[in-house]
Amino acid sequence: MMIAIPFAAAVLFGGGVPAQEDRAVYEGKDGPGRGKQVVLVSGDEEYRSEELMPQLGKILAVHHGFRCTVLFAINKTTGEIDPVVTDNIPGLETLEKADLMVIAARFRNLPDEQMKHVDAYLNSGRPVIGLRTATHAFNFKGASSYAKWGFNSKAQGFEGGFGRQVLGETWINHHGSHGKESSRGVIAEDAKGHPIVKGCEDIWGPTDVYTVRLPLPGDSKPLVMGQVLEGMNPTDKPVTGKKNEPMMPVAWIKSYTGSSGKKARVFTTTMGDSQDFKSEGVRRMLVNACYWATGMEDKIPDRAKVDFVGTYTPLPFKFGGHRKGVKPSEHALK
16 A cells, blocks of 8 residues: 555645655565565656656565655645656655665756765665666756766766666667667577566567667676667567667666675666556566565566556656646555
C-alpha cells in the first residue's frame, strides 16, 4: 500500500505543499527483496519516467518484496508532477537509508540542498541503476558545488560527469533515427548466462539506440546489444549498414568507486522509456538488475514475475507530453 500522512502532521516545503505528499511509497510484500529499500528517481521531459517509475516500484514491491519510494519533479506551487521543472526533486534525503538508487532523469539542475544527497549516495559505494537519459541526468546552470556530476563536466577525474564516470557513458548522440527506428535488444554472446538477462526473450522498445563510445570504460561488460530496426514495430527488419555493424550496447554492467573506497555495482541501459517498459523482456531485465545490484543474483527466479500492478497506459515519448495535473497520490496502489 502507499503511505498516506495526514496534512496536519506533514512538514511543509516551498509553496505550501506538504512533504511526504510529494512522493509515492510502496511497502514491500512477501518476497526476496523484503527488507531492502529502493529509491526510484524520476525527472525527464520526454520519456515519461514519471509513469514508468511508479509501475516499476509497484512491481518490485508487490511481486518481489522491495520497499520502494518513487520521487518526482514537483511543481512547488501546485504539488503536481511536472517533469519540465528541472530544479526540484524533493525527497532525495531518502537516499540516506536506501539499498539501491534507480534513476531516470534528464538535465536536472538541482540545488545543492538536494544534490548533496545524491553526491553522498554515490560516494557511499551503494549500487546504482541508470535508465535512458540518466547518462545525462544533470546539467547545472550557474554555480553548483556538484558541477562535477554535470553531463559535460571537464573536472579532472569527473570528465563526462555522472553519466560517464558512474554509468559508463554521457550523452553523445542518437544512433538510431529518433522516432523512426526502434530497438531490438539482442543478448550479447558472452552474456547469455548472466543473471540479469535470465528469462529476457523479447527485449524491444520504440526508443532508438543511443551512441556510446567503444569500448566502454573500465570494467564495463555489455549485456544487451541494440539492433536498430527499420521502423517502429518489433516485427520490423534490422537496418542494413553501419548502424548495426557493430551494434551499440544498450545495457551493460560496471563498477564505480566513490570517496568511501567501496566499489558499487552499476547497471545501465539506454532503453527505459515508458513505452519500452511495455515489453516483458525490458521489465524483467530491470527487475533482475535490481536483484543483481543489491547482491541477490542467486535469488533471481528463472522467470521473474513482472505482471503489471493495476493499469499501465503510458503516454508516448514527447517533449511536454506529460499528463497535466497529476499528483503523486494518484500513483497509490488501488
